[in-house]
Amino acid sequence: MSRYYTAQRSWNLYDPARTAPFRISRSKIELFLECPRCFYLDARLGVGRPRGFPFTLNIAVDALLKKEFDIHRAAGSAHPLMEEHGVDAVPLAHEQLETWRDSLRAGVSSHHAPTNLLVTGGIDDVWVKPNGDLIVVDYKCTAKPGPVGIDAEWQGGYRRQLDVYQWLFRRNGFEVADTGYFVYCNGNVDQAVLGGRLEFEMTLVPYEGDDSWVEETLVALHACLESAMPPAPGPACDLCAYSQAADAALGFA
Secondary structure (H helix, E strand, C coil): CCCCCCCCCCCCCCCCCCCCCEEEEEEHHHHHCCCHHHHHHHHHHCCCCCCCCCCCCHHHHHHHHHHHHHHHHHHCCCCCHHHHHCCCECCCCCHHHHHHHHCCCEEEEEEEEEEEEEECCCEEEEEEECCCCEEEEEEEEECCCCCCCCCCHHHHHHHHHHHHHHHHHHHCCCCCEEEEEEEEEECCCCCHHHHHCCCCCEEEEEEEECCCHHHHHHHHHHHHHHHHCCCCCCCCCCHHHHHHHHHCCCCCC
C-alpha cells in the first residue's frame, strides 16, 4: 500500500460492542461534518484519507509563537499584541498547559456520557482575564496581500475548531469568554527580495464563539458510528466524487 494512504488498522476503531469510551478528536469531528462517509471509513473501518504533506512553515511559526507568549506567561504580563488590541488579559499559567497543547496524547478532554465519546482537542494557547474567565486562542499563518480575517467560507473549520475548544473548557468546569482570538501571522509577499528573511505582520482577529452545535453533532456522529452501513458522501467531498467517477469510468458503478 502506498505510504501516502493510511493502512487498515485495528487500534482505535469504533466497535459498537465495546463499553469503554471511544476517543474522538476535534479533527475527526470536522471530518464527520465535511464527509460522513470518509469519517465512517476512517473511524469504523480503519481506512483513512490520503495523508497530506505537513505545513512545515506553519508548524515553525506555531512553535515560535508559543515560545514568545510563554515569555509573557512566565512574567505574568500581557503580550504587546494583546495591549495593542485592548485585550485585558495575560497568557494563562497553568500546570496542565502542556497537556492541553498535546493533541496526540491528551489535549483538553471531556467524556460525553450520552454517546460515550471521549472528545479531545489540542489548543495553541489560552489567556485569562482579571475576573478569571478564560480566552481560547488559536495561531494561524498565511501569506496573502491585504488584511486577514476569519469570515471566509473556507475558514469554517477554523471557527468550529475554536467552538470545540471553548466547549471542552466549559465541560472541564472553567468559565470561558464567548470571544476567542486568532493570532494571525501574515507573511509579507510585497518584499522587494527575500534576502533570507520572511517578514510577518501579526494581528489579532476576534471571534464570537458558538458551541451550541457541538452536542447535536456528537449525537449524529455517534449514530453514524453505530450504523452497520456507511453513509452517503458529503455533498462537497472531492475525494468521494473522484472515487465515484473513477468507479464509473472503470465500470464498477
